[in-house]
Amino acid sequence: MHMLIRHATMDDLDAIAAVEAACFPPAEAASSESLAARVATYPDHFWLLVNTESDDDVCFPASVQDGTLVGFVNGMTTDEPDLSDAMYDDASMHDENGAWQMIFGVDTAPLYQHRGCASYLLRRVILDSVLAGRSGIVLTCKERLIGFYARLGFTDEGVCESTHGNAVWHQMRLTLTHAAAEQA
Template identity: 40%
Template sequence: MLSIRAASPADVDIVTEIEAKCFPPAERASRERFVERLGAFSDCFLILMKDDRPVGLIDGMVTDNRTICDEMFADAKMHNPDGHWQSIFGLAVIPEEQHQGYASALMRAFIEKARQEGRDGVILTCKKHLIDFYSGFGFVNCGISKSVHGGAVWYDMELDFRAAKVAK
């Protein structure tokens, strides 16, 4: 049985382990970084459970920036609970549970959470091969990001809820 639950600071080992299984060393957050993030914005973490076992996560701070900058990954104090944009730092499903729709379930839940909180939208960075995946949720590719996190080339993606309201 699948369920998605909010995280708490007590989940630091869970999120650290999932992240370590899913991201290369240069891109993953350390346990210390997760301690800081969970202390500052644990309400911006969701954990996917399968039969009472954690298999995925999604997280990111709230900001007034319309794009993610590298400083955000290092400084949890940049979280602004009253900000307009929900960022996504990581979307991860452990390898043995991938390709079953779990990442999509986490995305839908996180997007809906941001809508319910009255955010203007959701922002993220992704690698080129994931642009189509995120576009399927309504994200627009805003071009190559200024972020050089982990030495990779990233693309800024934005889901603007305000634009969706105008389009209706």
């Protein structure tokens, strides 16, 4: 299977919304309107992993076609050091020169989950954030995912104030250093 990481365009919106809906419960999934505002405002902060060819591999059904969106990571940049719920739906809070890369979602289509796709995407986000001179990356996750993000170098800062989707969230932070760049 051949994969490509690229940034989003408005033409990707339907596929992005479909993967988002498949990955999160309705109370947590970003709405189509919110995703559209994000893509319109900061398309270079959407990293899309795309299958670039049809695959006859036994691991994937023949229905997986060229150009299929496998997964994506999205978020905005800001000088605010902590991720707040307001950021999810207010694309105007994005500051292209912000010190912190916030991550709103790490989405992998169910067919591709548990195959390393999310880790692959996150390593690219880490590398791009280092190259952009960011101070670090911040995301929130549920308790069951703390270990996954810790393996990529993120530190659990504990339960945060987020009430997004009426769930309990932990804030995770990766402070970027030369060592983080080598890890990516």
